[in-house]
Amino acid sequence: MRSSTAARAVTAIIGIAIAGCYSPSIEDGTLSCADGRCPRGFMCGSDKLCHAGGPRDAAIDLGTESHAVDSHGDAGAGGSAGVGGSVGTGKGGAGGVAGTSGAAGTGGVAGTSGVAGTTGVAGTSGAAGRGGGSAGTGAIAGTGGSAGAGRGGTGGGTGGIAGTTGRGGGAGGIAGTSGSAGTDGAAGAAPGTSCDVGTQCASGFCVDGVCCNTSCTERCKACDVGTSRGVCTQVTSGPPHGKRDACAGTGMCAGACSAASATACSYPAADVTCRAASCTGATLTLRAGCDAAGSCPAVATMSCGDLVCNANGTACLTSCTLDAQCAAPARPYCDAGGCVAARSNGAACQSTRECASGRCVDGVCCSDACTAPCQACDVQGHVGTCWPVSTGTPRGGRPGCGGTGVCAGYCNGLASGQCFFPGAETTCPCGLLGGTCNQAGSCQTVGGICL
Numbered sequence: 001m002r003s004s005t006a007a008r009a010v011t012a013i014i015g016i017a018i019a020g021c022y023s024p025s026i027e028d029g030t031l032s033c034a035d036g037r038c039p040r041g042f043m044c045g046s047d048k049l050c051h052a053g054g055p056r057d058a059a060i061d062l063g064t065e066s067h068a069v070d071s072h073g074d075a076g077a078g079g080s081a082g083v084g085g086s087v088g089t090g091k092g093g094a095g096g097v098a099g100t101s102g103a104a105g106t107g108g109v110a111g112t113s114g115v116a117g118t119t120g121v122a123g124t125s126g127a128a129g130r131g132g133g134s135a136g137t138g139a140i141a142g143t144g145g146s147a148g149a150g151r152g153g154t155g156g157g158t159g160g161i162a163g164t165t166g167r168g169g170g171a172g173g174i175a176g177t178s179g180s181a182g183t184d185g186a187a188g189a190a191p192g193t194s195c196d197v198g199t200q201c202a203s204g205f206c207v208d209g210v211c212c213n214t215s216c217t218e219r220c221k222a223c224d225v226g227t228s229r230g231v232c233t234q235v236t237s238g239p240p241h242g243k244r245d246a247c248a249g250t251g252m253c254a255g256a257c258s259a260a261s262a263t264a265c266s267y268p269a270a271d272v273t274c275r276a277a278s279c280t281g282a283t284l285t286l287r288a289g290c291d292a293a294g295s296c297p298a299v300a301t302m303s304c305g306d307l308v309c310n311a312n313g314t315a316c317l318t319s320c321t322l323d324a325q326c327a328a329p330a331r332p333y334c335d336a337g338g339c340v341a342a343r344s345n346g347a348a349c350q351s352t353r354e355c356a357s358g359r360c361v362d363g364v365c366c367s368d369a370c371t372a373p374c375q376a377c378d379v380q381g382h383v384g385t386c387w388p389v390s391t392g393t394p395r396g397g398r399p400g401c402g403g404t405g406v407c408a409g410y411c412n413g414l415a416s417g418q419c420f421f422p423g424a425e426t427t428c429p430c431g432l433l434g435g436t437c438n439q440a441g442s443c444q445t446v447g448g449i450c451l
Helices: 002-019
Strands: 030-032 049-051 086-088 256-258 261-266 273-275 278-280 283-285 301-303 333-335 338-340 427-430 433-437
Antiparallel strands (some): 030 086, 278 283, 283 301, 333 338, 427 433
């Protein structure tokens, strides 16, 4: 009986060597596994014989050692099933567990939980763990997925997929445990909240000292405008806010923000006075208006010509009424509203040098010396011309006509300018007798004797 059994074992070993795999002609329990190895599809039982599909606790796997779970959560690979042994009979042994051919690898360890991020943005989920080994071929059990890195991981890795049981293969691998979800990061501040840096704000923008809804870099926009704090808003007056570039210009001509542009300053034009007109002596400083580029034009002056500045010091005189209002030495006299070198006849004068005629008579420049007692240069309607005086006595310091009483001389418009004396047509008292004037200023009687 023993020799017969041995013969069958030898035959089975030869068949295995030739085929290199499971043969349907090998009967269960007929092949020895004293060295702990069996052909594919068989497992070595406690009776040292190869069995097909035997109980799990009867299987002995002397193949590759299982790998222990490392510190990173990776599952160890399953051991390989032994081959060889004599042919035997009886009920099949337990099937091998997952792995290359031996026991199934240990299930994947859960991935590490995600670390909370510094900002409120959620991190990506951890990658799922790789599946367990396939039955029969003994695939290595999947390792657990690591938790997602970043700001507030949303969850750990998915566990390994259990291996499926193959024909005569071992049991599937154990699924890895899921990792714990990462902690959420802290949320940023809302727009309008005071801040120092952008990381303090939910929007990521800290502008003009407050959390802003945009980067708000335009020169004439700001995030701290009145009731619109936190919203990038147009600045409609005044200088740019915060650290933005200032508008050019100074004084009345300086630029400022307006509703016209978000990116450019607005500048006053020529209608805005940046320098008022002024006048000193006979020099006028002209008014100036802004140049629409932030500057006031250079000082511009002009001469008042023959005249001087007005009493208010704001403009040049346009005419004169006094000699003092004439500035040019060559034209020192005011004549008919203008400054002249010498006055014309009829112009008021104080000396002969003032008059073009060289004659200052009766207070005016005169056409003639006009020395006769009944002549004058200031006769109304004839000022500046030596003219007979029609009534009264001589004027302007001229000597009187002479005579006495009713016979005294007077001016009556004689062209000669001489005095008029009454004659015989005018009676005059003369002693005891009545007489007549003698046209020389005296009263006479018969024979020229006043009796």
